[in-house]
Amino acid sequence: MLTAVYPGSFDPVTAGHLDVIARAARTFDELVVAVGKNGGKAPFFTVEERVEMLREVCAPWPCVRVDAFEGMLVEYARECKAQVVVKGLRAVSDFEYEFQMALANRRLAPDVETLFMMTSAEHLYLSSSLVKEIARLGGEISSLVPPPVERRLRDRLRPQ
Numbered sequence: 001m002l003t004a005v006y007p008g009s010f011d012p013v014t015a016g017h018l019d020v021i022a023r024a025a026r027t028f029d030e031l032v033v034a035v036g037k038n039g040g041k042a043p044f045f046t047v048e049e050r051v052e053m054l055r056e057v058c059a060p061w062p063c064v065r066v067d068a069f070e071g072m073l074v075e076y077a078r079e080c081k082a083q084v085v086v087k088g089l090r091a092v093s094d095f096e097y098e099f100q101m102a103l104a105n106r107r108l109a110p111d112v113e114t115l116f117m118m119t120s121a122e123h124l125y126l127s128s129s130l131v132k133e134i135a136r137l138g139g140e141i142s143s144l145v146p147p148p149v150e151r152r153l154r155d156r157l158r159p160q
């Protein structure tokens, strides 16, 4: 049984993340989509909200489980009995940071392999930050995020 962990902040999950999830779900027997609790950035959605949205949009894939984790990614991967950590790569700008993380993680846990998956070309520019900025400015985000995320973003940003 080949298990992979796909970690991220997912604040919120975008069409680009879903593209990677779809590819990874086809590749592994089990995929754990894991929301990291200890990111340095001030989050827009709580961990619980992010997990809830991910569970809703990942429901079509029976092999996908959504969870949250705290602490070291490689320790969490071992807890999940995952042999692989999946990371999405967009443009070259992602590479340096991801390369550093992958090498550090390999040093910490040589038994856990990091595997990079390219997002499809149409999502190359897409990020959670960009989606939040467009939503804040009242722009169209329906092709950038799944419907439950669009709804939540609109609700959150609606003037009170």
Ligand code: PNS
Pocket: 007, 008, 009, 010, 035, 036, 037, 038, 039, 071, 072, 073, 074, 100, 101, 104, 105
């Ligand atoms: O979507 P992001 O913000 O790039 O995701 C970041 C995440 C959660 C994957 C990253 O912060 C992470 O791996 N956190 C776990 C902490 C850890 O293991 N640090 C050591 C890595 S060298």
